[in-house]
Amino acid sequence: MAEGFDIVVAGAGHNSLIAAAYLAKADYKCVVLEGRPIVGGGVKSAQLTLRGFTHDICSSAHNGIHGNPILRNDELKLGEYGLEYIYPDPVYHMPFPDGSYLTQWRDLDRTCEEFAKFSKKDGLAYRRMITEYETVKPILNAVTFTPIGFGKPINDRLADHPHGKLWQRRLAMSAWEIIRDTFEDDHCRAFMLGCPYPLQPVQDPMTGRAAYIPLHQQRESRPLPKGGSGALTVALARFIEAHGGVILTNKWVKGLIVENGQCAGVECEDGSSYRAEKAVLSTIHIKHLIDMAPRDLWGQDFIDGVDTWKAGLTLFETNYATTEPPKYAVAGGTLSPVHSGVMVSADRVLRMSFDYARGAVDLEDPSIHAICCSIADPTRAPAGMHTLKIVSYYPYELKEGPRHWDEIKDQVSDANLKFLRRFAANLTDDKILARIVKSPLDLERMNPHNWHGSCHAGGSGPAQTGAMRPAPGWAQHRMPIPGLYQTGATTHPGGSVTGGPGRNAATVMLKDFGTSIEEVVRKTA
């Protein structure tokens, strides 16, 4: 390729695209190489079932990224590149086996009344909890969107908070301890634990922050990009191209080009190679990245870090094309929310981590997270039709081995639907036009970054967060090979659609290039 590029980006997920966008805005010439035919990684939409039905392949709601300066301060004006958000109301609906239900509305008073249906005390507890959370939210947010070692450590920041010491403990506690001690009614507890399930064992230490997920979505709901989750990465691609960048698909990166100990570019499966004048930015999973250069170049610490990396909890998904949305019985009729879920009890939620740990698929009262974007976004499906995603929670590592998923995935998918029908009886077979089932193994096949089925690239326990993500000593996006940077869910602040790893990586790279992200953002595009 004749063109000379400053930056070669290996992989096109929303984080690497965000980093590339900031770098392009800073006038570095970027080429983004994506192995699959469509850019976006876990932030991608496609017609998985039938023509005209646009499904989110992995992520749907974009909560985290709304706290990211990229949107909060509109740093890249992505609206001008076609990004538009919808804020569904109700936020989340959870029906219970006893016929009762709890609905979270964007209106706080209305939500508190929903809790009060079960317990007046819990209604007040929820209100108090959100007040407390919003005093600390800016601190947690700042930590999320600051590269490791760049700002004050979180405990120093909390020291400025009137109840900073209490928050130090809360963050180290388990979500279950906080929820159990805050709420008395089991419906309220189940809702707090699972709206949706945080993909962490809720009784594990250091999951305290997950107890506040419902409050995090109280104000801004669970935002959906109009047209699909992928609208974000499509807008980013447009931005990059508008700033002189090049985006190439079907370019599987095979290896890193290392010369005189410096990462100088990448080689692709198709034999093509791309050289970078300044740096290579990778969003390749560290379990695969490590095989793209000689072992001795990484150093023992990094190799130890990769060897001890754990997948964490995994998802099981089925995408449906339907003629109806789920209809839940509520006082005076039915409700069809964008986001709903079934967690039959706090006890059932607590059992999930036990089942994950022992590699068991438990189809008894499975926990379900259902998403029907077409209710709020008609562009997702033909008129009157709907896209429905049913997410459930099962381990990748089965006792029989992960390959066993290919034998059981259809019956697991059927069991989940059968169970959901107990709450949304209208979803009979005649309403279902098509489906596609994705077991944890399929998720990995679909995208190698979903290593061992992990949509967040790996567990987000204390061993793999903060200064230990992806490995102790290598949490600042700078990799052991000079000229190579890492972004994506294997880096701080980790998985889900936050854009944090992307903007943080850009912050570090721009600093290393002798400028700063503030400077770049300040200059008019």
Add this chain to the structure above:
Amino acid sequence: MSTISRREFVKTTALAPLAVAPFSMSPQVQKDDRFDIVVAGAGHNSMIAAAYLAKAGYKCLVLEGRPLLGGGVKTAELTLKGFKDDVCSTAHTFLLDNPMMKNDELKLRDYGLEYIDPDPIFHVPFPDGTYLTQWRDLDRTCAEFAKFSKKDAAAYRKMLAEFDAIKPILFGASFTPIGFGKPLNDQLAQQPRGKLWQRRLAMSAWEIIRDTFEEDHCRTFMLYMSHLAAEPPDAPMTGRLAYGTARQQHSGRPIPKGGSGALTEALARFIQTRGGVLLTNKWIKRLIVEDGRCKGVECSDGSSYRAEKAVLSTIHIKHLVDMAPRELWGQDFIDGVDTWQAEHAMFVTHYATSEPPKYAVDGGTLSPVESGILVSPERALRYGYDDARGVVNLEDPSLQVICCSMADPTRAPAGMHTVKVVGWQPYELKEGPEHWDKIKNEVSDAYLKYLRRFSPNLTDDKILACFAESPLDLERMNPHFWHGSAHAGAQSASQTAAMRPMPGWAQHRMPIAGLYQTGATTHPGGSVTGGPGRNAAVVMLKDFGTSIEEVLSKKA
């Protein structure tokens, strides 16, 4: 079983500890006696702190609410006359790494403390008739692993070597007050593979064991030793517990001759020899605070004792906070107390028997001092779940079985034995903790019935008496076992190191000036380490303008 029902036995023996003649006390305190230090509660930690302070020349008064000193390090005749039962702790594995013992700083052997090192160290029989025994001889232990997997035997040897290389740093952190030494991560960062250890310590014990061993029996044995700390072995930040077996390979699981309480008795003698006074049956009712400073304590019998320099408390923070007006503690401290969590509680039954447990092994039977039962890794992975939901699970329960009389004949009449059977159950039941009084005998029976599958000789006719303690009983017996927590509370990420007892107050200095805290609610936490005691002494001596090194350098 004798003709008397177990229920009656529990009734008749409940007062047994009170029946025992208390350890010889110095005469009552005289009106004009003055004390530099008043110590509220006589557990092994507060007594260790008092011993160092007494050695430094400070006049100490130690007040204990119960008739016997020692807290969780106490031995009494709980079942029948002549049978010396360890009321709570038995093995003193960690204490021997405390500089107090390692460097013989207090020469406690001169005060009657003598240790026995049982061999084998630990024995675990499995349901399929196989078993794994840890011997003090490393090669012999590796051979035990090799019975199941040669690879795992090599893995164990490698694991031990790696742990031996790093343990000086880990132990150093336990026996240094928070903020006094270099942070653990900084120390690890300077070590080869130090970054790997940073991650290992943040991982779960299960992750490390699963990745290190391939065979289920070997994994189960390793998990057994890691779950003794009463933390769910699959919880993050329990990685250190994966090394529980390696940790005791060289030093074993030593027991004091005469009973666990021999340690606190030796400490009492030491304190008395240094002019200290120890009084029992002195329940602390409240702290005396004057001009915002803690000046002494008041007891429920109306007596009160003043301290010239400081008051040292080993009262559980959940109770301590009620012993002075709320406003004196400050909101941070009160928040820390309110959010304190109990641990997976112990359920203990003491037996007086005419035989030790006998486990079938090649060529006969084995009767070890310590043995345990855990049927599979999966059973251990269930703890977190059962504990979180507050459910008693008697299906294939894991048990710890301790028969000290095997190695220490002084514990029981000739040919007789003391057997302690320990299980783990939640204190908080769905029906409320009081429900324990209804079910405890049936739980105790279920444990024994289950143990007989592995040690069939323990039939009723071999059992002379028994004394069951539910998690609720443990709390009644000693309020420091808050909600049945033998380690005072969970030793999870939110309640260890700089967060024990709570963020901002981990240096033994309490919010009320002149008041210090020690015991299991302080770093490094519960079990018989003496760490909280020596660490508290380090902080207090520094505040008094000297140092523990200076105190030790002067000859006794």
